[in-house]
Amino acid sequence: MGKFYASFWNVNNLFDTLSTSLGADIEFTPSRGWNNIVKSKKIENLADTINSLHNNLGPDILGLCEVETESMLSELVDKLSPEKDYAVAEYLNGPDIRGIDTCLLYSKKKFKLNSLRGYNINLRYPTRNILVANFTILENYADVTIIVNHWPSRSGGRYETEPLRIAAAESCARAVEDILKIGQEELENYPTDIRNDEESLFLLNQRWNKNILLMGDFNDNPYDKSILNHLHATPDNKKLLNWGEIFEHPSLKRWPTSKQTDKHNYLFYQGYLFNCMWPIIPDGTIYYNDGFDLFDQFIISRGLLYGSQKLRLNPNEIRINKNIQLDRILPGGSFDTKERNKIHPSLKQVPMRFEYQRIRPNGELEELSPGRTILTGYSDHFPIECTVEVL
DSSP states (O other), X not given: OEEEEEEEEEEEEEOOSOOOSSSGGXXXXXGGTOOHHHHHHXXXXXXXXXXXXXXXTOOSEEEEEEEOOHHHHHHHHHHSOGGGOEEEOOOOOOOOTTOOEXXXXXXXXXXXXXXXXXXXXXXXXXXXXEEEEEEEETTTOXXXXXXXXXOOOOTTOHHHHHHHHHHHHHHHHHHHHHHHSOOHHHHTTSOSOGGGOHHHHHHHHHXXXXXXXXXXXXXXXXXXXXXXXXXXXXXXXXXXXXXXXXXXXXGGOOSOTTTOOHHHHHHHOOOOEEETTGGGTTOOSEEETTEEEOOEEEEEOHHHHHTTTSEEEOGGGOEEOOTTBHHHHSOGGGBOSXXXXXXXXXXXXXXXXXXXXOBOTTSOBOOOXXXXXXXXXXXXXXXEEEEEEEO
16 A cells, blocks of 8 residues: 655745736745845745745645746756655636745645646635645546635635635635536436445445545634535545435435425535544634734545545645744844844744845835745745555
8 A cells, every 4th residue: 555645835925026907926036135136035935935845855746836937847846856756736817816825736746637627716806826736646537626726815704704714715626526526417327216226326426426626725723614504624534425314414405395306405415524623723823913823734535534545645644844943043133022023932833934125115115024034934834744545
């Protein structure tokens, strides 16, 4: 039995040095301090951490977000371990106003890419796509779909922006159901009482148990409405049922009894995913407002939880990689409770974001963060890691 390693990381503003008339990348230009030397150092720092993931073995598949262009991704790949033979799963230049996108790297030694598409999130303004990529595992020819997310941020207030993430959750759930369920046209060919037809149940369960791994920065915690009530990502594996169990479940009576059929219930049923991150709470991947949030998550389908189709994710091997926290990078003298230009010791465990000399629009230099020097750091998020067993 083999395995592959998967990681996700919000790399925090990986921009090129060119500006456009729209978006936040006007800040990331040489006139504002973001020049080729700074950009190259950011990429080098990111690559060092990526190569160190999974106990220095590196990920076999890596989801990223906040990457502006394919050229930035290519520069990053050039710095990664050549042993993995990474490829870019077709960078999709999405509609996001800030110009940042979700993307995916994979080892050609482990995976064959079959298809890739982006799902739009239907908001009143353009935002990043949900990236859906299907692969074949070369070791055992199992099928797996990776879905990379970066949902709308909480900028503007958690509750004020919550409807945006709910919309993203519904879009993501639709992408999942497109994989796990058949459509109405195909369903017409099934018997009315599907539960009593073994062949029909087998076919529906085969599709229902496909391997799906969702990863991303959801900008909500596992217990927030968007994740629990709309994506239906639960910590309760007892809710992940097969269709024989679902059809017998009393909660399915949505139609009047005289009209209710298994076909109706199949179309109406909103299935559950398993959220692997609950045991990690209250730890988190990003530090904000004096506390951690667990915005970066792995969420899986029933099939990937139980190993129904030759792959199984082990929830016990999920971890937040904290090798970029402040106290592991900076010397002890950088921390002090009283000195203004040093870091308070309470912040030792936070992710070390990339520091460079920013220049204000009027040409003045911005102050550096306390205790910090330029061209150090990585991202304001910790990366996350998981292991998938190849059965």
